[in-house]
Amino acid sequence: MSDSQKIEHRNESKDTWAELLESTVSALETKNLPNARVEAYWILEVASGYSREELITNLNVEAPRLGAQHLSKILNKRLGGEPIQYALGSWSFRKLDLLVDGRVLIPRPETEILVDVAHDRLDKCQRDEPLRVCDLGTGSGAIGLAIARERDDVEVYLVDNSPDALKVASANLTGLGNHAVKVKIFESDWFDQFPDHLKNSFQLIVSNPPYIAYGEKLPPEVTNYEPHQALYAGERGTEDVELILSSAPIWLSAGGIVILEMAPHQTDHVAEIAVGQGYSDVKITDDLAGRKRIVSCICKD
Numbered sequence: 001m002s003d004s005q006k007i008e009h010r011n012e013s014k015d016t017w018a019e020l021l022e023s024t025v026s027a028l029e030t031k032n033l034p035n036a037r038v039e040a041y042w043i044l045e046v047a048s049g050y051s052r053e054e055l056i057t058n059l060n061v062e063a064p065r066l067g068a069q070h071l072s073k074i075l076n077k078r079l080g081g082e083p084i085q086y087a088l089g090s091w092s093f094r095k096l097d098l099l100v101d102g103r104v105l106i107p108r109p110e111t112e113i114l115v116d117v118a119h120d121r122l123d124k125c126q127r128d129e130p131l132r133v134c135d136l137g138t139g140s141g142a143i144g145l146a147i148a149r150e151r152d153d154v155e156v157y158l159v160d161n162s163p164d165a166l167k168v169a170s171a172n173l174t175g176l177g178n179h180a181v182k183v184k185i186f187e188s189d190w191f192d193q194f195p196d197h198l199k200n201s202f203q204l205i206v207s208n209p210p211y212i213a214y215g216e217k218l219p220p221e222v223t224n225y226e227p228h229q230a231l232y233a234g235e236r237g238t239e240d241v242e243l244i245l246s247s248a249p250i251w252l253s254a255g256g257i258v259i260l261e262m263a264p265h266q267t268d269h270v271a272e273i274a275v276g277q278g279y280s281d282v283k284i285t286d287d288l289a290g291r292k293r294i295v296s297c298i299c300k301d
């Protein structure tokens, strides 16, 4: 996008939020975005600092200069092709409002289902001590932080090999308030840098690892903006999933659980591998669109 195409809302003539809403919708429509009005509301909420209800109540209020400038910044990023989540700088995941930017994958709705599977499995664990959970390849921290936010009976380790992603996860951890005391963060290439004292100690290892095969086609909005190391796993796409399955038993307690997200076409194959490696209670769970997405299983005692 050239400078002349950029939209600037200095708001010296003091547009109301309603006027800015309409100009934002029109600007987004020029890019043929299918949800222009929905996105415009999200942008105005972030730019104004209002909740949706407050924004609607205050639509006829004149927007302050700084609010209008903030709006222009977000809008120009979006018009330049950035995913709406990065343009806004935050995205909701279950009960969390997570900071997201180009250092981390945008948390997806199917990963919210993964957290449901984690709760179902953890609810069946009996233990006086906190349940120890590892979110491997944590990115923004979405999975591990949601589990920490939603349960009192856990301690959660967030692990990634990307120092940049861990900075985002740390920022999101600070937004967790009291629940943050249950969470530890560390850098590791999968399990390689795990200290020995963590062997046989996790009740759950959960991961949404990279699972795209090299050469697989993805939309440009994904490949141009999301970190490739969060996407691509290798020639087959299942390399990281398989590595986690085969390495997890060293780190799991007896009866420990593994839960993995992957592409729908990979689930049957991965479930077979899990059975072959001696895992029990191997289950495949669908995402909201009814596609097979999640393999969960229990480590042999």
Ligand SMILES: C[S@@+](CC[C@H](N)C(=O)[O-])C[C@H]1O[C@@H](n2cnc3c(N)ncnc32)[C@H](O)[C@@H]1O
Residues within 6 Å of the ligand: 104, 105, 106, 107, 108, 111, 136, 137, 138, 139, 140, 141, 142, 143, 159, 160, 161, 162, 165, 188, 189, 190, 208, 209, 210, 211, 229, 230, 231
């Ligand atoms: C698909 S993203 C998932 C991010 C987040 N858990 C989510 O669900 O939104 C995969 C994550 O795995 C991390 N990752 C890739 N290779 C890794 C490795 N060898 N060791 C640890 N983490 C790795 C990436 O940095 C990325 O954050």
